[in-house]
Amino acid sequence: MRSPNPRILYTALCLTGLSLATSVIAQDSNEEVSRIEQVIVSASREPETGLNLTLPWSRIDDDALKLTGAVHINQVMQRAPGAWISRGNGQESLVALRSPVLTGSGGCGAFYTAWDGISLRAPGFCNVNQLFDVNSEQAGAIEVIRGPGTAVYGANAVHGVINTLTADPRQGPEHGYAVEAGPNDYYRVRGEFRAEHGAHAVGVHFNGVSDGGYKDNAGFDQQKLTLRHDFSGEQWQVTNALEATNLNQETSGFIRGFEAYKDPNLKKVNPNPEAYRDSFALRAYSRWSRETGAGQLSITPYFRRTSMEFLQHFLPWQATEKNGQESLGLRLALSDSIESFSWSTGVDIDATRGWLREVQDDDFSPNQPAGVHYDYEVDALSAALYGQANWQLTSRLGLAAGLRLEQNSYDYDNQTDDGSACAPEASACRFFRPADREDDFSNGSINLGVTYALSDDHRIYLRGAQGFRPPQAAELYRLQSGQEVADLDSETITSVDLGLRGAMGGFSYDASVYSMQKSDVIFQDADRQNVSGAKTRHVGIEFSVYWTGESGWYAGIDGNIARHRYDSDANLLGSRLDIEGNDIDTAPRHFGSARLGRDTALKSGRSLTTELGWVHMGSYYLEPDNQHEYEGHELLNLRLALALGKGFSTTVRVSNLLDEDYAERADFGFGAYRYFVGQPRGVFLEFAYSPE
Template sequence: MGFHSSKTLRTLLSLSGLVFATSVLAQGDDEAVSRLEQVIVSATREPETGLNLALPWSRIDDEALKLTSAVHINQIMQRAPGAWISRGNGQESLIALRSPVLTGSGGCGAFYTAWDGISLRAPGFCNVNQLFDVNSEQAGAIEIIRGPGTSVYGANAVHGVINTLTADPRRGPQNAYAVEAGPNDYYRVRGEFRAEHGEHAFGAYFNGASDGGYKDNAGFDQQKLTLRHDYSGDVWQVQNALEATNLNQETSGFVAGFEAYKDPSKKRLNPNPEAYRDSFALRAYSRWERETSAGQLSITPYFRRTTMEFLQHFLPWQPTEKNGQESLGLRVSLSDSTENISWSAGIDIDATRGWLSEVQANAFSPNQPAGVHYDYEVDALSAALYAQANWQLTSRLGLATGLRLEQNSYDYDNQTDDGSACAPEASACRFFRPADREDDFSNGSVNLGITYALSDTHRVYLRGAHGFRPPQAAELYRLQSGQEIADLDSETISSVDLGLRGEIGGFSYDTSMYSMQKRDVIFQNADRQNVSGAQTSHEGIEFSLYWAGESGWYAGVDGNIARHKYDSDANLLGSRLGIEGNDIDTAPRQFGSARVGLDVSLQNNRSLRTELEWVHMGSYYLEPNNLHEYEGHELLNLRMALALGKGFSTSLRVTNLLNEEYAERADFGFGAYRYFVGESRGVFVEFAYSPEWR
């Protein structure tokens, strides 16, 4: 498969290279915009200037979040190079971050998704849709680390970190209200309330959405609430936060048939009107910080709970799954800094009880019988020690390093009969329940980065990092085809990055070249058994370019060119031998977005911001044999926000402006092309009121 680059993309890449070369040659005496001087907290849990970080990062700020006003998180993550949140139906999603779109019960374990640095799900209990657990719509920012995380992240920080930060209650209007309407009976309301009283600041953020659904008999109702309290005392600095999300969704499945997304008779067809998904998530933490004689002490206890029920409509026998988890966690760290060195060390503990059941209402065949397929609980404990340090060796040369040691333990308790879920006459029972057991996984991660200041506003860095993920509980205990024990190893990844970033005048650029080798990859083989030992490689170039003019014009490009391939001849389910060197399925070799906008002030305290966005998705293969392919697509989105004065504002968003026929995600399974159909042109209008501004 070639790169299949469109003429538009080649033009943008040529422009990107020109801007990049100009920026590198320039020296930093010019006044630079502050885009790369943003404060980043995700790398070390401490505020740091992004320009000096020896790792690839992206930050989507609150202004971009408000302008995009995403209905689904994939609409905002297009602003981060190398990130593709593939949208399923409703609020469902799959993550690709410097990776293919990873599926299966454990694929989500390759990404560390977090809320104020705390993982949305416990280690070992990820869910592919877990990003709908977080109130990204009203966040203060979303920060992304691409590639293995730093030492403050452990299990699952393999391909990257997506960290959603709560909004600062001291920033923004004291009160804000908005109502919104869109196509297919889509309605959303939101409210924001902030208050300060002496040393205390309070923030409350709520939004509720109802969507009638683009597909027949499909739609969702969703509510999200975030509360935050900050206290600045003479001794202790405290930050408390609580977040709850609820989703009730009527789900639509794939439509089948080659390029079915172009067929008017199939585009709105829901082949699974009986499908549904109900999910609830609750999280809270209290972060206490103070100065001591040994440095700054930070203590953060936290709690999380999730429950989910859904019909597995993607399987012909359609069982119902219920899963959930409850966790208590504690983070303790000590940090300090001098003129030339800063360091931190800490302990992370996470104790979780997770559960899962799968029940089939009707008999499908002797190999897929009615009744209980699985019913188990797992008590899990994750404990880690970490340390990291940054040295300023000379006025130009900096060194960053980190080390983490982590132990993940599972105590599995089968709540139903051990062994096969089928009657003795079954020829190849799909469901096997292992007997009670305990499993332990010890892993370590390390990272080392060097930065060199070419000038005041230009940096080059070299980084090496190693990450890991232990097997997920579902990979260990949700077995098939008579597999009595899943003897799995932890997946590991090693990466090298060479990056360059800087600013000159109104231009900023950030680019990185990377090579990553992944080992002991867990997969389901042709016998439907969970095994480890596969190898994959991931190489590419990522770039972000941004320009802001004095007249209010601005432009930005975020993109990547990459190759994700099989480095071993694994006997994958649904493939035949000989896949070594093939592209991994659902791994486009290039995708990205570009936008141009105008932000101007008008008379009488009014302002107007207009933005046109172009989204490019390259072609990709749909299965490991590389015999079936999706052609890719191009989309245009238009956004306008008008401040009317006296606290009133309105916005207009037009998604898929040219009414392109496309697939949000393409797949090939059960012998057929399958698609989640992309929605046609949609017009969204919002009216907002903020009576008091600071």
């Protein structure tokens, strides 16, 4: 039986949620006011009240993270409007944030994914799966900025920022443990420890997962560790943090054929049982801050290291890629406030050595031969100067403005023979290695916003902002089809937002209307060459509506309605028609989620939280010509968390409650529909203990 019309369901639920909310406006509750007025650190790297920010933001707090108990980060990011973390196999993902799902070697460069404000990967060396580098499962919170970031963010903060914050070691229980089991031999253990002694506080979080995988030969093992030490001295405030993650995954590829995800004979088939992905990431920083005569000084040196090896099962010749990077960075910032005026200025420096090696074991054809396809190192340096200021002009009118100037430089060193990787008789060699070279990209961005207080708890804001990303190293130096030089420009975006947020009683809301124009878009043309110069346009509305009622009831909706279109014709790989005005592939016009729950106090100090969640994914086109389409889906998820007393608790999570057939992501390539299969109904049971 087909699902009800998604548009009807979506509209009905929105109207239902709004009617529920407006019916309780008069109730006396401060919980939702605190949701709007909660402290946000991602906008300026300093704590700020979210109500007054002149930009669209979301915050997923610790309680939501624990209740969701995400197996994959896409499950918790459904609580942020405009965000869709498209799940691949295992822990793989692609990001959409106020954008289509962006693929290709540089698509990940449009998003600034961070850990305590520090980018997970160095500028120019992003990876589409980089969100599995961070311990989001045990974070203190996840903050999201939609659209270009403020001046404190530079390269890659184009469509938005996803910033995972470490947990405060001075908050929470002294220790806690949990074990969890689920379908397909899924097991997870986690633990946390906190200790305080005088001016020092230490927090330790770790978790380990073993998953047998829903599909054949498609499981994974993953371990994550986060350490944080805080020190409060007479002069210096210090935070030291370290995080390490490791992933060993057996990978499953697409299944092929129209609506193959509905075929019980294909759903569990792994067409690539030989595929794998191994990844390791290590990051650390030390943030020192103190008051000086000129304001608050902050000094943050940091280090990052990543390494990854995987089989390119998505290509017929199945080469093996190994890549990695090591970085040293330094952030210097000075901030102060004088009555109604506050400002911050700083310098960011990031020095990275990145490397990539691609090798094919067996001959596939003269154009895809065995041997080394690419082997190069790149020394990269990013240096930036920024300033951001906020000025409360009157009791109601505020102004925010920022400027950033950034230089990104690459020194590329080819470690193998220059030129074609094929023998002379090859007709169209797929792999070309450019000669050693240096590339420099200078960019700047500005943002300007005004906010007006309609009342104490309601704000309207208007914001204009720019963002940019330089070409990624893989776009510049991993060339194909005889392209000797990739003459690329930085992508840029200009965004305008009109937003409204506020709270009254148990009701809170946050909505924004936006229009964004992106220029010099980098893409691979029909000749498989990396070029820039395309344009895209992005318009939409995003909204969050939350309500807290009496007797522990609560409800929330996060959604967006948008159009992401090609704004110029381009000789795009995979396209045969004039695509100007077409929807960008994998860009649903609407998606979102809603939840209805209740916190119930039971006898003997026990309590029960019950939450029913709804996930809506609209239909979307699968290729630039808009000739093939995925119909979308609706999912229900149920979560029950029971506090048993004396520190013991248990949680039951039921994913895909109605056992719907759906695709986590759909695609069309090489002449066939391709799908990552969504998993059927699954029941996950967790037992936990932490002292009261």
